[in-house]
Amino acid sequence: MIDHIRKLILEAKRKADAESGSNVEPQFAQKIDWPVTCTVGPGLEGAIACESAVGYVNGSAGKLIYRGYDVFDLCAYSTFEEVTYLLLHGELPTEEELDNFKAELCRRRHVPRTLRQLMSNPIEEMNDMAALRLGVDFLRRTHSKVDTIEARPRSETAISSDEDSIPMEKAPYGEKKAIYEFTKNALGPNKPVDLATCYDLIAAMPTIVAAVHRIKAGKLPIEPHPDLGHAANFLYMIRGEKPSLLEEKVMDVALILHADHGMNASTFATMVVASTLSDIYFSIGAGIAALNGPLHGGANEAAIKALQEIGHKDNVRAWLDGKLARKEKIPGFGHRVYKAYDPRARILGPLAKELAKEHPECRTLTETAEVLEEEMVRRFGESKGIFPNVDFYSGLVYMTMGLDHHLFTPIFAVSRVAGWTARTIEYLENNRIFRPRAVYTGSFDKKYKPLAER
Numbered sequence: 001m002i003d004h005i006r007k008l009i010l011e012a013k014r015k016a017d018a019e020s021g022s023n024v025e026p027q028f029a030q031k032i033d034w035p036v037t038c039t040v041g042p043g044l045e046g047a048i049a050c051e052s053a054v055g056y057v058n059g060s061a062g063k064l065i066y067r068g069y070d071v072f073d074l075c076a077y078s079t080f081e082e083v084t085y086l087l088l089h090g091e092l093p094t095e096e097e098l099d100n101f102k103a104e105l106c107r108r109r110h111v112p113r114t115l116r117q118l119m120s121n122p123i124e125e126m127n128d129m130a131a132l133r134l135g136v137d138f139l140r141r142t143h144s145k146v147d148t149i150e151a152r153p154r155s156e157t158a159i160s161s162d163e164d165s166i167p168m169e170k171a172p173y174g175e176k177k178a179i180y181e182f183t184k185n186a187l188g189p190n191k192p193v194d195l196a197t198c199y200d201l202i203a204a205m206p207t208i209v210a211a212v213h214r215i216k217a218g219k220l221p222i223e224p225h226p227d228l229g230h231a232a233n234f235l236y237m238i239r240g241e242k243p244s245l246l247e248e249k250v251m252d253v254a255l256i257l258h259a260d261h262g263m264n265a266s267t268f269a270t271m272v273v274a275s276t277l278s279d280i281y282f283s284i285g286a287g288i289a290a291l292n293g294p295l296h297g298g299a300n301e302a303a304i305k306a307l308q309e310i311g312h313k314d315n316v317r318a319w320l321d322g323k324l325a326r327k328e329k330i331p332g333f334g335h336r337v338y339k340a341y342d343p344r345a346r347i348l349g350p351l352a353k354e355l356a357k358e359h360p361e362c363r364t365l366t367e368t369a370e371v372l373e374e375e376m377v378r379r380f381g382e383s384k385g386i387f388p389n390v391d392f393y394s395g396l397v398y399m400t401m402g403l404d405h406h407l408f409t410p411i412f413a414v415s416r417v418a419g420w421t422a423r424t425i426e427y428l429e430n431n432r433i434f435r436p437r438a439v440y441t442g443s444f445d446k447k448y449k450p451l452a453e454r
């Protein structure tokens with residue numbers, strides 16, 4: 001089974017290489033001398049926020065790289081645990097390192113106190129992402145002493161923690177070490193983030209997501225299974241039964257594919273909070289909040305709804321013509337960075353079809369997806385660079401595994417926490433608080449009118 005999945009992934013890689021190659025985009029893949037000049041669009045489009053060796057999204061070649069490794073190879077040969085280790089530590093683990101890392105994660109999956117605190121809240125009235133964010137907050141209380149005065153990061157050793165006091169008309173010139181306010185040493189012994197805390201979050205978030213899901217369905221949470229890997233245990237805690245080998249592998253691949261993706265909105269939100277030397281739990285809470293938005297984490301639900309609305313492969317063309325005539329966007333297609341085929345969709349597409357063999361009830365949806373993809377690529381692939389994105393197939397994959405659509409975005413968070421933590425650790429090595437400026441377009445010199453005269 002694993003060999004068969006590997007073959008499908010390597011076949012997808014071969015297609016990607018044949019269609020788009022792997023030339024890097026020089027502006028986004030070389031060391032830079034700060035300050036940097038770049039053209040910035042609304043929403044900070046095109047802005048370079050930092051340097052990073054964690055990962056690279058090659059939008060024109062349709063490639064995704066984690067720490068130098070092609071995500072196609074990571075999906076074919078490794079596991080989510082291996083990839084998480086790679087993202088956090090910068091290198092692939094040795095066998096011994098991987099065994100230790102897996103044992104660390106396994107031990108940290110158990111968060112009974114957090115679950116108890118969570119269950120004393122009206123979770124059934126909450127959105128799953130809101131409950132996850134609350135769970136992370138309870139994790140913070142249980143796992144850390146960050147609320148004690150002694151544990152606060154020492155702001156007095158920082159050169160400046162409040163940029164409002166600094167005139168920012170000029171770009172920050174000077175030596176690299178002068179640019180950054182918080183050096184490694186300034187963080188002192190009470191760092192706002194350390195590896196152990198990242199392990200805690202990566203290990204515990206699946207437990208929280210699964211528990212919330214079960215509680216909302218009127219069921220009791222399930223103890224983590226010590227013999228199962230990260231992906232299999234996650235599915236087990238959600239469904240209460242061990243997944244098939246195929247389901248385990250596909251979930252593992254889906255987690256690898258969502259683990260990191262450049263300076264996306266939730267990663268940026270995480271890093272902005274971390275850059276204030278707040279702690280990693282608050283930072284991850286911000287990431288979860290940002291991911292909750294439909295423009296970021298929620299498009300796979302919309303893609304599934306569209307497929308359900310179409311109903312059958314024979315209805316695709318008429319449905320599509322209607323949508324396009326009304327100038328509506330087709331969910332699961334197009335991407336701000338990828339103007340080639342999204343490598344994550346290239347992998348998840350064949351896996352969705354493979355899963356549908358085990359779950360015939362989902363075959364109609366999968367066939368409908370196939371025809372919609374063909375039609376969209378034929379109409380807009382070459383001409384506009386619009387191809388399926390990760391969300392087109394991820395929802396289908398999860399649905400085929402019997403996972404409720406409320407779980408789609410939390411699953412994304414369970415994976416992306418690897419990238420959030422890896423990038424935060426990296427950024428804090430040479431931290432500088434994020435502080436862009438806004439252009440003021442209001443008026444000046446208005447005269448204050450007393451309330452009675454207004």
Ligand code: ACO
Pocket residue numbers: 295296297299328329330331332333334335336337384386389390391
């Ligand atoms: N369906 C139809 N046409 C599209 C689509 C689509 N899904 N996406 C882009 N286009 C067209 C636009 O209509 C526009 O055409 P025009 O030049 O004739 O006006 C052109 O392509 C450029 O569109 P923009 O919206 O400017 O492209 P941008 O790069 O800013 O948008 C985005 C990317 C937001 C993802 C867009 O493609 C979209 O809304 N897709 C649907 C929602 C979706 O799938 N989101 C998930 C993204 S992946 C993720 O977040 C994990």
